[in-house]
Amino acid sequence: MSEPLVAISARILTGLKAAVARAGVDVALAWELGEADKARVRCLLHAGEAHLTPEVLQGFPNLGLIAVMTAGYEGVDVPWCRSHGIEVTYAGGVNADDVADHAMGLLLASSRDMHEQDRTIRDGRWRLEDRLLPQPSLTGRRLGILGLGYIGAAIARRAEPFKLQVSWWGPRPKNAPWPRAESLLALAQDSDILMVACPGGPETHGLVSAEVIAALGPDGMLVNVARGSVVDENALIAALKSGGLRRAALDVFQQEPTPADRWADVPNTLLTPHRAGGTTEGVPNMVGLALENIRLFLAGQPVASPAP
Amino acid sequence: MSEPLVAISARILTGLKAAVARAGVDVALAWELGEADKARVRCLLHAGEAHLTPEVLQGFPNLGLIAVMTAGYEGVDVPWCRSHGIEVTYAGGVNADDVADHAMGLLLASSRDMHEQDRTIRDGRWRLEDRLLPQPSLTGRRLGILGLGYIGAAIARRAEPFKLQVSWWGPRPKNAPWPRAESLLALAQDSDILMVACPGGPETHGLVSAEVIAALGPDGMLVNVARGSVVDENALIAALKSGGLRRAALDVFQQEPTPADRWADVPNTLLTPHRAGGTTEGVPNMVGLALENIRLFLAGQPVASPAP
Numbered sequence: 001m002s003e004p005l006v007a008i009s010a011r012i013l014t015g016l017k018a019a020v021a022r023a024g025v026d027v028a029l030a031w032e033l034g035e036a037d038k039a040r041v042r043c044l045l046h047a048g049e050a051h052l053t054p055e056v057l058q059g060f061p062n063l064g065l066i067a068v069m070t071a072g073y074e075g076v077d078v079p080w081c082r083s084h085g086i087e088v089t090y091a092g093g094v095n096a097d098d099v100a101d102h103a104m105g106l107l108l109a110s111s112r113d114m115h116e117q118d119r120t121i122r123d124g125r126w127r128l129e130d131r132l133l134p135q136p137s138l139t140g141r142r143l144g145i146l147g148l149g150y151i152g153a154a155i156a157r158r159a160e161p162f163k164l165q166v167s168w169w170g171p172r173p174k175n176a177p178w179p180r181a182e183s184l185l186a187l188a189q190d191s192d193i194l195m196v197a198c199p200g201g202p203e204t205h206g207l208v209s210a211e212v213i214a215a216l217g218p219d220g221m222l223v224n225v226a227r228g229s230v231v232d233e234n235a236l237i238a239a240l241k242s243g244g245l246r247r248a249a250l251d252v253f254q255q256e257p258t259p260a261d262r263w264a265d266v267p268n269t270l271l272t273p274h275r276a277g278g279t280t281e282g283v284p285n286m287v288g289l290a291l292e293n294i295r296l297f298l299a300g301q302p303v304a305s306p307a308p
Numbered sequence: 309m310s311e312p313l314v315a316i317s318a319r320i321l322t323g324l325k326a327a328v329a330r331a332g333v334d335v336a337l338a339w340e341l342g343e344a345d346k347a348r349v350r351c352l353l354h355a356g357e358a359h360l361t362p363e364v365l366q367g368f369p370n371l372g373l374i375a376v377m378t379a380g381y382e383g384v385d386v387p388w389c390r391s392h393g394i395e396v397t398y399a400g401g402v403n404a405d406d407v408a409d410h411a412m413g414l415l416l417a418s419s420r421d422m423h424e425q426d427r428t429i430r431d432g433r434w435r436l437e438d439r440l441l442p443q444p445s446l447t448g449r450r451l452g453i454l455g456l457g458y459i460g461a462a463i464a465r466r467a468e469p470f471k472l473q474v475s476w477w478g479p480r481p482k483n484a485p486w487p488r489a490e491s492l493l494a495l496a497q498d499s500d501i502l503m504v505a506c507p508g509g510p511e512t513h514g515l516v517s518a519e520v521i522a523a524l525g526p527d528g529m530l531v532n533v534a535r536g537s538v539v540d541e542n543a544l545i546a547a548l549k550s551g552g553l554r555r556a557a558l559d560v561f562q563q564e565p566t567p568a569d570r571w572a573d574v575p576n577t578l579l580t581p582h583r584a585g586g587t588t589e590g591v592p593n594m595v596g597l598a599l600e601n602i603r604l605f606l607a608g609q610p611v612a613s614p615a616p
Binding site for chain 1: 319320322323405406409410412413414416417419420422423425426427428429430431432434435436437438439441442443444445446447465466468469470471564565566567568571572578579580581582583586587588589590591
């Protein structure tokens with residue numbers, strides 16, 4: 001067999017091709033390959049939210065590894081892959097600190113309406129009388145975290161010195177210093193702020209439903225740094241418009257890029273374009289771990305970070 | 309002598325008159341009083357950044373207490389007041405948590421350009437290719453705090469789980485878990501982010517000079533939640549425009565409200581209108597402490613929070 005080839009299989013990773021080539025890897029873009037080259041592909045370098053169907057995967061007859069460079073990998077059916085002899089690796093906790101930093105930034109900036117306050121000054125609308133207009137204090141507020149993986153736990157640790165009362169819910173009990181709620185609905189009922197930090201995929205699709213949003217209530221706040229699919233976005237928008245929910249800060253959306261007009265008349269929202277994990281250090285670290293998994297796999301050794 | 313009167317002596321506190329009256333206090337606005345009523349004034353309720361000159365104070369011949377409801381009190385000459393038999397109280401650490409929350413929000417939101425990212429989405433400019441554009445990670449960055457009072461220490465505690473390396477400088481050594489730099493200039497040289505959290509007033513006027521800003525350097529960031537007077541704002545703007553400093557996040561300004569056109573062409577700035585301490589809980593707590601000081605003073609007892 002000719003030299004093994006690594007193929008980038010998600011279009012948003014196109015920009016990484018040069019960096020991967022500089023690392024000495026024979027790399028190509030999957031959608032540019034003909035049959036002969038497809039047969040050389042032993043590894044895919046993938047972004048976890050992009051869907052890899054069996055039909056696509058069967059186009060690579062010698063595929064042995066999907067190295068997902070993100071923390072989420074809901075676009076890859078891991079049991080199907082493993083039953084077809086394809087290993088799947090992921091980024092694990094590599095960018096958990098960066099995502100947690102972004103999550104706390106969204107929480108803090110949104111609770112003080114910083115993006116709108118900035119605009120108030122730039123539009124010449126700052127009035128001294130507004131100095132004492134009330135805005136919420138965080139001290140003592142209840143922060144509920146949906147999903148206590150690497151990212152959820154990193155958020156919880158950051159939230160503690162802000163004197164936020166942390167609790168969480170996930171399907172499995174964990175050995176953690178924060179109390180676990182009975183259910184997601186109970187978590188929302190007992191929280192002022194709900195932080196979504198669980199994986200995407202079918203198991204969590206629509207988990208933050210209209211009912212959960214209503215349980216947060218008219219003073220409640222939702223922050224999502226996980227996946228847009230976890231939240232019923234239509235229900236969220238309706239609740240924000242009706243006053244059923246006070247505010248939302250979102251890094252992820254049902255559709256990305258999210259249409260601008262979808263948010264034009266939705267009050268109290270702070271939106272960032274799925275940037276939580278993409279930092280100067282985080283991206284190279286994620287690429288580095290994916291390449292390390294590829295190197296180990298091609299050397300016939302156990303991979304470093306198999307998907308759970 | 310007739311009933312003692314409390315006079316509000318700073319115009320930005322005008323909106324508090326009703327709340328103070330509801331607390332059972334005989335209260336008036338200082339600038340509306342005639343000579344007879346001025347003689348009844350035993351206490352002023354004040355905002356610390358507003359200047360109280362000896363000329364103004366001498367208009368209240370029976371004044372015994374200036375209850376400053378803010379943490380800063382640079383507009384009041386405490387030694388002069390005490391030598392004239394007037395006690396001065398302040399808010400101490402009452403709103404330190406709220407100010408520290410805002411400070412961390414400014415740091416996090418600015419480092420991720422959240423206000424501009426929000427606009428990117430709303431203007432329909434989100435492009436998937438930008439997903440991997442590098443942005444700074446905070447992990448391991450050096451945070452220098454100017455002033456380790458209630459607020460500075462509250463910021464330091466919040467910064468630790470973000471894996472920021474905290475150091476500080478102030479004129480006096482303190483028993484604190486974070487290292488003290490040799491000087492402010494040394495602090496700036498060894499910091500990626502400089503957080504201004506010291507008192508205002510003549511002693512700190514212009515402390516963050518062009519030289520200190522230059523020491524932060526082209527990747528540096530300045531956050532100010534203290535007083536605009538501490539920073540040479542013209543030098544700051546020049547450094548941001550020339551690329552000598554990367555970014556600034558400011559809640560306080562040389563002049564407030566700051567003119568909108570002053571910031572129109574200054575890149576990488578996040579601006580909030582002096583709102584760090586003004587929360588739903590913080591304002592009542594500050595008013596409550598000021599009223600408690602007034603109550604104690606009028607009862608002939610030691611005040612609760614004398615200005616240091």
